[in-house]
Amino acid sequence: MAKSNDGEIALPFPILIGDIGGTNARFALLLDAFAPPKEFPIIQTAQFKTIDDALQRSILDKSSVQPRSAILALAGPIQGDEVPLTNCDWVVRPRDMIANLGLEDVLLVNDFEAQALAIAALSDGDREKIGGGEENFAASRAVLGPGTGLGVAGLVHAMHAWIPVPGEGGHIDIGPRSERDYQIWPFLEPIEGRMSAEQVLCGRGIMNIYHAICATERREATLDAPAAVTGAALSKSDPDAIETVSLFSTYLGRVAGDIAMIFMAKGGVYLSGGISQKILPALRGPEFRAGFEDKAPHGEMLREIPTFVVTHPMAALAGLAAFARMPDRFGVASEGRRWRK
CATH class of the missing domain: 3.30.420.40 (ATPase, nucleotide binding domain)
Known part of the structure; x- marks a missing residue:
């Protein structure tokens, strides 16, 4: 064997x-x-x-x-x-x-190689566009998804095939930019002195942001799970939860914009996973795209790149199935x- x-x-x-x-x-x-x-x-x-x-x-x-x-x-x-x-x-x-x-x-x-395979051929019914220009069908694409961790992958079209590019992009550095960021950043939990994107853009990242906001405001953290925070934010029943999801959307936009530039993803950047689907109403707001496009001196380019939320409930399996049926279509x-x- x-x-x-x-x-x-x-x-x-x-x-x-x-x-x-x-x-x-x-x-x-x-x-x-x-x-x-x-x-x-x-x-x-x-x-x-x-x-x-x-x-x-x-x-x-x-x-x-x-x-x-x-x-x-x-x-x-x-x-x-x-x-x-x-x-x-x-x-x-x-x-x-x-x-x-x-x-x-x-x-x-x-x-996330499987997620990349999926975005090669998602129908309009399996995704929702949340901003940007028109997709270039032959151009590179990228996918990232906050879940238990933060997965990232690229998808490059070459030699008549879609080639997935897996990696550990969720562990890139992330830092404060706005005045509010600098207020809450001392209360975020780093790993060995380093703040990676995954520390704020996953399930535990939601709690990390939420606890940092509560600590900044000297209020008791009453919510004990990511679903409780996102639920309270979407129902507008807790101001700290609302700000948590707002900042989460901003940070996700910033990292998605970074990934878009790394892959020159003019074919679109896709947000996958359960958290992206759960907070879709928030991602439709201005924070995500503002973070995505704020990439001077390349803001104009970013404004033209479309972004999507994958709404297919089993996107990775759909990608694996497409590959299993037609392996010659993919460079795996x-x-x-x-x-x-």
Whole structure:
């Protein structure tokens, strides 16, 4: 059982596709290149000790059709035969999957690589435009999504194929700019003295901002979860929650603008994930685009780049399914990331 180092990428059907994040894991089964995906109930990663246990009990034991191969999108860098996830305790071991779960072929990709695959062909019904000019269909695109962490990826069109560019862009530095930023920044929680984008643009980032605002105003923090903060903001029932989501939208806009410039993403910047969908009413407001466009001396260029919120509930699975059906349409590298029986 050795890794594949060749250029052949098509996997044998039926194919199990999976999007495994820090909190939730989503799976579907593709019977062939034409059948719609058969989706399984969402799994909470904390409820299973290992990914193999989760697959056996939640997928394989409940399906009369057994997959021959798997394409799994993971929240974390993929290196070696053991791949630990960034924000959960699972370790993915493709050799063990092949030995114990009856699979012949396993391909691992980054979770935001899957999100990038999805934005290659989202319909208008699966996204909502929230500003900017018209998209350039052949130009580069970018996707970022606040969730358990902050995922970032690019999508480049070259040689008649869409090439996803995964990375760890969520860990870039972020700093204060406005007078209000300088007031609350001393109360934000850094990591080893450094403030990364992920520290303010994810679930715990919402709480980080909220607690910093409460500390600045010398008020008690009464809300104890990201959903409580976003809910109170959208219902306009708590002023600190309202400001939290406003600042979150501003900071997300600033980072999205940075990513747009890095990838020259004239094809659009896409916001994915549950938090973006949940705070969509706030993202429709002026703060996000103001932060996105405030990039002197390149503000004019940024004003022309469209931004979208991905509204497809299973976007990463849609991206993996598109790739599984038509691998030649995408430039996905398999070297060091594919294992065969």
